[in-house]
Amino acid sequence: MQRDVGSLPLSPALRARLLAAGFQTAQELLETGPCGLSKEIGISREEALEALQVVRQECAGDAAKTAGGSGSTRKCTALELLEEEQTQGFIITFCSALDNILGGGVQLTKITEICGAPGVGKTQLCMQLAVDVQIPECFGGVAGEAVFIDTEGSFMVDRAADIATACVRHCQLIAEAHQEEDHLQALETFSLESILSHIYYFRCRDYIELLAQVYLLPDFLSEHSKVRLVVIDGIAFPFRHDFEDLSLRTRLLNGLAQQLIIIANDHKSAVVLTNQMTTRFGQNQSMLVPALGESWGHAATVRLIFHWDNTQRLATLYKSPSQKESTIPYNITLLEGSQEYQDVSRLTSKFTGNLCPFLLVPVLHSFCPSC
């Protein structure tokens, strides 16, 4: 087809030479052949062969696309997408109000960013999500595994174990209340050991390690195809110090954002990032805004901002393609270790919001009217 040479993914030096020699469309390149090409623009035959290979792939890709190819550039109508979205699960946070404002929980195939001041509960929510993604499907979860990339070193294993224990106990109580076959079957494989063994933990100490990890993640994910959540705890930390060239930082962050959205889309997983806050000085006031600048704000599809109001923690949905902006209060509670729970509905697992009396299975698609 008549693809312009400028739009083919060739190296810039090669492209400049081709344009100077007068080649304009991909067709002309393919007609010339490798010998003619190497003579005309003065490159070696191997390079000419490689370039023609790329061109041929692009043009073949064009022909395949019209027949409906695969991968991230699949064309589909909005109706098909709607059907896909409705069968897709959410990752619940065990805070019904938060799930409500998010539209059911953390969505798969989207990037969710959680911004907040220190100590407001971002890492707690990340750990909760890493456990909640593994809830079996009969209890309303997505039965996936989690990748946890830690840059600040704030992941505490014993806290994660606490959260996992509470989650398992919650599911056990539900199974006792409902007494169904598949519930009991699922519970056999859903235990503290299995939860902790399915959280893949990576520790990155600076931005180079973080970038390398993210760019290598697709290979890891294709081996572990059950991963449904990628958490990067502290995306701002490696980029905020030791960076003299701010435009380089912007470019790296933009490339990182595109890589993350490719991962989210190709592997049908949710990507959750946590961000820090910084101060912006206005005309006569200063306010706390998410760090990493204006351009980073476009990376996330959904943005949650956690902040304080005296002693109450609040969560605001700041950016979402399908939900309205709203604010809800939430709490972080400790696990009541040995206390007996008489009433299932009063069970508070780690990250709880308004105590919702209907926090039972199925949690996802029926929203309790009192919240």
Add this chain to the structure above:
Amino acid sequence: MAAGVVWVALKGHPLGVTRHHCSVGGPMGMLRAVCPHGPPWYPRVRYGTPWVPIPSPHRSLRFHPRSAPSHSAGAMVVLRAGLCPGLTEEMIQLLRANNIRTVVDFVSSDLEDVAQSCSLSYKALVAVRRVLLAQFSAFPTNGADLYEELKSSTAILPTGNPSLDQLLDAGLYTGEVTELAGAPGSGKTQVCLSIAASVSLGLRQHVFFLDSTGGFTASRLYQMLQARVEDKEEQLEALQRVQVVRMFDIYEMLRALHEVRDCLSQQVESSAGPLKAVLIDSVSAVLSPLLGGRQSEGLAIMMQLARELKTLAKEFSVAVVVTNQVTRDSSTGALKSALGRSWSFVPSTRVLLQGRAVPWEDGAAPHTACLAKSPRQPTGMQVQLDIGSDAVQEQRPVTPTP
């Protein structure tokens, strides 16, 4: 003035491409029409001869002005035998030995020197130059005819938001590129979805949505359709008219746009249909990793994309809407569109969307849209946008009927 209708006669062509001949009054009266299925031939009209409009026998036959992408102005076309009569293979070899490879080199060189160094006849060179100039130079057209063509081919698409329509002078104009810029959370994706809903439902035209951020949510589009019309059949039909392509890389975007153009030029009814709007959300997500620093190829790719968008808009009369990020102006601190000065010349209309700065502190400040660049309206016009107005009251799981 040679007025009146000129007949177009179909003739066969050795390359298998239909070429239309017709004659206009005047000595150099060979007007060749352009057929979109083959290499474009340009009319050879002597400057000064008034151009007579020719009623085309069918819709696919159009006169392409200089905007056709494969022959840019200043055509860097390699000299080949048969490019024009009189240009033989040995001539080309002699010219190449003297470092004249492309049309531009030939036309801009001094023919006397060339005649001497290549030992070719000066007259022959002059004749070849005249033919090449007529073939590759720009084609003048009459202003009145341009206006007539514009009147018949331009349509104005309503955006679904009356205040935004007012800002854009009744709506989106086809044949132009419109840009929506805004900070995150200011409502760009919502406005794009609203445009898609309005065009697909109200006008029953196909819409192409290129998504590079993952922000396209079909359930939100469905919500908007539900708020506009009650009938479920119509809602589902409208959903089917919106084609979504997800791509996260600039080359994939260029490929997707090229496909759209192919579909449209071959007029394949099944996939594209009567396409009227192409929405790209967002253009800066794929371009900003390439810009900045010492690499200048990012600018080249950006201009390539700009050319594709403008050609798409102009040739096929579609309205192209792109979304962009904003950056802060270092001197004044005001918000302006990202991607720099070069990109600012590409869209003909630019709208800056603003939401709340700090949403958890102030009360509900509404979203506003401000006109930053427009060929028709005064800049600086500001209206209030109502983005969340067509949300349904409560959440309920929606299932389309099979």
